[in-house]
């Protein structure tokens with residue numbers, strides 16, 4: 001049966017390592033017992049039926065690959081709740097550039113030397129080394145922060161790409177926004193009291209029908225980290241594509257896998273990583289989900305959609321994640 005995992009659909013790079021290689025993580029099909037269930041007020045969601053250790057790979061986000069233009073059109077016509085913006089050149093390059101910069105130079109030299117001498121064979125590791133490594137790894141796990149370069153999730157700047165809007169539209173949407181902010185606060189206060197089951201769609205209020213200025217909402221699958229201002233030390237892959245190269249979008253509305261049911265939370269227990277499996281082209285990462293903390297069986301799995309509140313003119317989406325630090329709105 002097709003499990004929706006990209007590896008069943010796409011060719012793998014001719015990697016010579018065995019299937020048991022520990023560097024293969026997202027390439028494996030679903031390993032955990034996950035359940036799709038009906039939430040109280042956010043449509044369907046996913047929960048784990050067993051405890052999930054911190055850092056475990058959960059699943060990928062599979063769907064149809066669209067260009068920016070097709071996604072805009074489809075999003076407006078068919079709905080946009082399953083559009084995931086794939087990471088983009090600058091974001092990926094910025095992450096790679098800072099990678100392991102916090103490792104002391106001496107350690108790097110040692111690694112290089114071991115690699116050269118070929119004496120880094122696992123079999124030659126003494127048992128005391130193993131113990132040292134085990135305790136070191138435990139300690140490292142405690143400090144574990146996803147997202148590279150020593151940044152905690154909260155420090156990331158989110159990015160949701162917008163179409164250019166003309167001045168009049170912009171002013172109109174800014175005025176609308178201010179009024180919405182006021183209304184939404186009043187409405188949210190009364191909504192919070194209402195614990196009855198409601199449909200998430202009812203909370204998506206279309207304020208304007210002006211499709212000209214509406215861009216579909218997409219969750220940004222990777223932290224932007226101010227990528228638009230990022231200037232690489234090295235020659236950027238951008239030079240090969242041109243500055244107007246569009247971003248690619250994964251749309252799980254018609255075809256997708258279990259990843260499409262992951263809801264948003266302002267205090268998520270899942271994080272997302274770009275994984276390059278069948279290509280190193282920075283425009284086409286696999287979008288893979290991992291456990292941000294130890295997740296107890298039965299807990300809903302959620303990630304941070306990284307939407308920018310107010311970024312989609314005419315659309316307000318209230319957040320029902322229930323986290324103490326809930327921002328109140330997704331859009």
Ligand SMILES: C[S@@+](CC[C@H](N)C(=O)[O-])C[C@H]1O[C@@H](n2cnc3c(N)ncnc32)[C@H](O)[C@@H]1O
Pocket residue numbers: 041042043044045081082200201260261262263264265318319320321330
């Ligand atoms: C990718 S889908 C997630 C699966 C969805 N719940 C379903 O039933 O198919 C994203 C949509 O789920 C809903 N959703 C997810 N997280 C939410 C949250 N914290 N609060 C309100 N609605 C949420 C919104 O309607 C959003 O557009």
